[in-house]
Amino acid sequence: MNKGEHGTAQPIFCHECGLLLRASPLPEGATAKCPRCGAFLYRHRTNSIERSLSLLFGALILFVVAQTFPFMTLKMEGREQITVLLQGCLEFYRQGLWPLALLVFFATTAAPLAKMACSMWVLLPLYRGRQPRHGGRVFRLAQALRPWAMMEVYLLGVFVAYVKLIDMATLQLDTGLFAFCLLILVMSWADSALEPAEVWERLKPSTPVPPPPQPAQGQQLVGCHACDLVAPVSSGHTCCPRCGAALHVRKVDSLARTWALVLTAVILYVPANLFPVMTVISFGSGEPDTILSGVKALIAAGMWPLAILVFVASITVPMLKLLGLSFLLISVQRRSSWRRRDRTRLYRIIEGVGRWSMIDIFMISILVALVKLGAIATIEPGVGATSFAAVVVTTMLASMAFDPRLIWDAAVQERKPA
Structure with missing residues (x-):
């Protein structure tokens, strides 16, 4: 782990292997990684709060434009x-698939907006030299929302939907979609500019502890996740x-808990692949499509790259996740010491x-x-989509x-005396 020349070293736990380290100051642009498992620990960015805050203001403006202006227009x-960003959620709700409506709304609208709002709630007072009210809890919520804000995944779904429709209709990309693309870039820039460790230190600095830190009698050192x-x-x-x-x-x-969730996902994976995820009705007739039949249709149409993308994302990735988590669970329960660093990388x-x-x-919602x-063409979501989203x-x-x-x-247990 890189160390700076000045400053008091602070204790830090690696969240992926539990190793207790000393977090020393870093030069600009440097990144600290765990020497045992290779996990990212922290980095140093100059003026990260100021830069991230200015980008978040720009992202908020783009968010309003993306939500209110037309997103795409289909002519056939x-x-x-003409559709707006929230139209897919409303269609899911109107057709009785309210769990999908809530999930798409949360991933594309609620989570990104809440993440921006929570970040600005904390960063703006810190920029002005004041402490935000409930700053620790609010910033923790902002960090927890990060994996659930899936705008970039939604954009890839837009691309897949565009390719599927371009041969059968005329598609026009509108202002909302361009604003949405810029929003993704600006929010990614804001995330990369911000160093959470600096925010936490400004909220409440860590207490300097001489190495190695020793807890009092009857206590144990624990790192906050x-x-x-x-x-x-x-x-x-x-x-x-x-x-x-x-x-x-x-x-x-x-x-x-992990076993319970993995087994639940395995059970849900069966109807997700057997039942149709959508039905395309054209001039009164149509056939339901499962995930696999959709991939076959893309192959038949000569869209091999798109077929591979959908197959990998919708079939291969969920299956490999279930197999990978099962492997990790079994190896831990057997107390295996085989290739710990590689297994940690697999989890990552x-x-x-x-x-x-x-x-x-997201493609189905679009x-x-x-x-x-009406009678010309209609696409209806299927029950398989709900099962797949649950997976x-x-x-x-x-x-x-x-x-x-x-x-x-x-x-650790191997080093303990019998």
Whole structure:
């Protein structure tokens, strides 16, 4: 881990392997990684709060434009259908699929807006030299919303829907879509400009602890999973003094909760692939499409790159996530010490790619909103879409419930005397 020349070293726990380290100041642009498992720890960015705050103001303006202006326009057989960003959610709700309506609304509108609002609630007072009210809890919420704000995944769903419709109708890309693309770029820029460690230190600086930090009698050092504060705690439930998150040596009932979620996802995976996810009705006739039949249709139309993208995101990724999590769970329960660093890297990949399986759900929401031309052409969502969305959400929750530090606990136990 890189170290600066000045400043007091602060204790920090690696969230992926549980190693206790000393967090020293870094030069500009440098990144600190765990020497044992390679996990990202923190980095140094100059004026990160100021830069991120200015970008968030720009993102808020683009968000309003993306939500209020026309998104896409479909023209077919003399008919025209104009849609806005929220149209897909409304169509899901009107057709009785309110869980899908809530999920799409949350992922594309509520979560990004709440993330921006919470970040600005904290950053603006800090920029002015004041402490925000409930700053720790609000910023923790902003960080927790990050994986659920799926605007970039939605944009990929827009691309898939566009390719599927371009041969059968005329599509016009409107102001809302361009604003949405810019919004994704600006929010990504704001996230990369902000260093959460700087925010946490301004909210409540860590107490300097001489190396190695030693807790008092009957206490144990625990690292907060939300804000990285290392605090001595005694037995029982304790909250982080900086952000209010529950402190625990390991995630409570991690294996049992992860197994329950994995098995739930396996059960849901069957109807998600057997039942139709949508039905295309053209001039009074149509056939329901499952995920696999949709891939076959893309192959038949010569759209091989798109077929591969949909197959990987909608079939391969969920299956590999379930197999990967099962492998990690079994290896931990068997107390395996085999290739711990590689298994930790596997967990990192599983946690990062799961959200991209939502492409199919977002694509269906766009198609349902656009293709609404009465007897000429209509697209209706199927019950398989609800099951598939449940698979994606359940696997994401399963990866969040799993504690990768359990992979390394076998190494600690091996060093303990009998």
